[in-house]
Amino acid sequence: MLVEKDGKQIEVTDKAYRVYYQTIGFKPCEEQEPLDLFGLSAEELEEYKVPQLKAFLKQEGIEFDSNAKKEELIALITGEEQNAGE
Structure with missing residues (x-):
């Protein structure tokens, strides 16, 4: 679940939130209904925070590195490949 305090959003388990x-x-963030970010441009996705992008990827069952940068998460959503070192 996505939770926030003072504008900071983080993804936590239900138990971690309760405990x-x-x-x-x-x-809990007000925006709890499932996001549909497919079809948005990379520029539009820049408006979302990293925890929101991660929550969407989890919702869709798309694997990602938990330390991934925002640009990497956006690339996964848009289907753009990132080639390291090229």
Whole structure:
């Protein structure tokens, strides 16, 4: 689930939210319905925060590196390949 506090959003499990994050003031994000980001351009996807992009990829069952940069996440969504070192 996606939670936020003071504008900071993070992806946590339901249990982690109940046990810890809720007690320190995090709230579930209002935008909890499934996102559909397919079909958006890379420029449009730039408006989304990294936790939102990660939540979408998880929702769609698309594997990604948890340390991936925003550009890498966007490339996965748009279907663009990133070639390292080229």
